[in-house]
Amino acid sequence: MADPNELREKGLRLTPQRELVLAAVRELGHSTPEEVAEKVRLTHPGINLSTVYRNLETLENVGLVQHTHLGHGGATYHAAEEITHLHLVCGICGSVGDAPIDAAANFVNTLADDYGFKTDVSHFAIYGTCATCTEKL
Amino acid sequence: MADPNELREKGLRLTPQRELVLAAVRELGHSTPEEVAEKVRLTHPGINLSTVYRNLETLENVGLVQHTHLGHGGATYHAAEEITHLHLVCGICGSVGDAPIDAAANFVNTLADDYGFKTDVSHFAIYGTCATCTEKL
DNA sequence: AATGTAATTGCAAAAGTTTTCAACTTTAAC
């Protein structure tokens, strides 16, 4: 469960739904809104899906939650305090591999130096073909 | 308009709808399915939106069209022969800047060498904060 | 030119996500 104060400190009201959404994201790691809803329903069966969507967005606005895009479709959410890494998504088999953020350090620096662009390299996945699928070609 | 032969060569049937969808993507550059549909409707008013979605997917399967993700939401489509570049998307103002693919060459090589991962660096946009928005902070 | 087959289309329904709005809670002030 989430500490009551941490939500109030962010200027948010403390509702059971909001508290549970945050707790669910923290326990689940990467998760879709639907998965968060399922988790929340264990203790609060009546929660509306739109309440989950809205709270994920609200919690993201105050920096407690973040979203990333792993596939072609919707976003997945995770707690902001989770250490982030790169996601290597294979377009053939769908696997999601991890790589340390450092792997992109030079790239990030290049974009900063040449374009003044500050990159959040883990917001979108890195898309391509994994080693296993490459071998099979 | 698309050359009849190029569609048949890919094993696809030549329908007015398909021909027009391909032509629209080529003329529009980056475009959403809805924008493609609008364009097609100029000459083929009755076309169904799902036909547009399906043809975009089909044309992508045979390599005539590609999609990328520029924002949090749906994909945008472009002709496969368009030279690709990196998309630098600003999460604050929404601007979409371009950078040459080479800017990511070292990064791509690192992922290949260390993880055996072959990166398609323009499938997802590069997300972050643009120079203009950074100054304003 | 007529025929058969399989791909494609339109339409309707489903699935996924966002928005609107009245009713209900939370919170701060009294």
Add this chain to the structure above:
DNA sequence: GTTAAAGTTGAAAACTTTTGCAATTACATT
């Protein structure tokens, strides 16, 4: 503990994208 103001919720509607299916169309064969 009441009260008032502002934020939040559930329910329904709107929007976006995908899927199922019967009717139509493109294409190869005769």
